[in-house]
Amino acid sequence: MNSRLSKSHRKAIEEGKLVESINALDIGTFAAQLCDTTAVSEAEKKFKEKTGKCLELSLLSADALKRDCKDALEACFDLVEESSADDYKASEIKWSSAKKRKEMLLPDMKYLVVHQRSGSEYRTAPGTSICAFVSFMITYEDGYEVIYVYEIHLERHLRGQGVGTVLMQMVESVGRNAWVEKCMLTVFKANQKALKWYKHCGYQIDDFSPGPRVLRNGTIKEPTYLILSKSLKAVLEPQSCAAAQRAS
Numbered sequence: 001m002n003s004r005l006s007k008s009h010r011k012a013i014e015e016g017k018l019v020e021s022i023n024a025l026d027i028g029t030f031a032a033q034l035c036d037t038t039a040v041s042e043a044e045k046k047f048k049e050k051t052g053k054c055l056e057l058s059l060l061s062a063d064a065l066k067r068d069c070k071d072a073l074e075a076c077f078d079l080v081e082e083s084s085a086d087d088y089k090a091s092e093i094k095w096s097s098a099k100k101r102k103e104m105l106l107p108d109m110k111y112l113v114v115h116q117r118s119g120s121e122y123r124t125a126p127g128t129s130i131c132a133f134v135s136f137m138i139t140y141e142d143g144y145e146v147i148y149v150y151e152i153h154l155e156r157h158l159r160g161q162g163v164g165t166v167l168m169q170m171v172e173s174v175g176r177n178a179w180v181e182k183c184m185l186t187v188f189k190a191n192q193k194a195l196k197w198y199k200h201c202g203y204q205i206d207d208f209s210p211g212p213r214v215l216r217n218g219t220i221k222e223p224t225y226l227i228l229s230k231s232l233k234a235v236l237e238p239q240s241c242a243a244a245q246r247a248s
Contacts (some may be wrong), residue, residue: 001007001125003036006033008021009021010034015160018085018138018145018178018179018180019097019138019139019140019145022034022138022178023107023108023138023139025065027059027060027061027064027110030059030061030110033066033177034174034178035059035112035170035173035175035177036240039170039173040057040059040119040126041086043057043166043167043169043170044056044057044073046162046167047163048153050161050163050166051158051161051163051237052109053116054116055114055115055116055131055163056114056115056116057112057113057114057170058112059110059111059112059115060072060110060111060113061111062104062105062106062107062110063107064110065104065105065111066105069199069248072115072130073104073105073115075129075130076104076111076113076130076135076151076153077097077100077101077104077161077204078212079130079132079133079153079154079155080100080104080151080153081097081100082153083136083153084151084153084188087172087188087190087191088188090188090190090224091188091190091224091225092223092224093225096153103149103150104135104150104151106137108138108139109135109136109137109139109150110135110136110137110169111133111134112134112136112167112171113130113132113133114130114131114132114133114154114163114167115129115130115131116131118127119163121182130141131154131155131158132153132154132155132158132163132167133151133167133210134149134152134153134162134167134168134170134171135149135150135151135152136148136149136150137150138178138180141184141208144180144181144207145179145181146175146181146182146229147171147172147174147175147178147180147182147183147232148183148184148185149168149171149183149184149185149217151183152164152167152168164197165201165208168201170194171183172191172217172230172232175232176232180232181232181233182230182231182232182233183203183229183230183231183232184227184229185198185203185227185228185229186226186227186228187206187224187225187226187228188225189222189223189224189225189226191223195226198228199228201233202230203228203229203230204228204229204230205227205228206227206228206229207227208227209223209226209227209228209244210223210225210227211223
């Protein structure tokens, strides 16, 4: 098993309580164990190289957004509404501002938010300066321990510059450090640009993605969305894989 894992992390894996153990961590411990400062600095360096802008990355919990960063919460919600509301309205899921806000504040939800640096101050508090974010959760999905991406949204001026790719790589890194099986997400079929991008990032249709339903009148109804996934265990270093096999 990965030598970077703490004793408590190893024990949680052995006892089948990995998800519960990780979600019990406070945000500071979560960041230290699964999203270290080196990774954050490297991500910010990549942002600078790709966009020419000084962009900062912060890890926040849903509780922090609700309690201390209400402006950041509203900025994230606005990005979701601007990017996806129409796709929701055209689907069987439908758009509900209240339901989306409730989902965004689920207790175990985490956020990586990108915000522009204000003047010469280095670590500014994220607020309405947020220009991109990804929200995710360590959870169970169809019996697997996974990291599930709920939302990823960028302001228009940042799209197509590699910022989204860096954010996805950060989430996948958290998932690998947590030792979950895979990264999963939901995408609307109508959003062909996003679907193509996810596939370029290595995501495939998951075995549990919903298939067509046959209605009582015989009509076949296709779902408006797909569930995609990417294995995180398959990309482990050879020595880690060997160690994991010995430990199993």
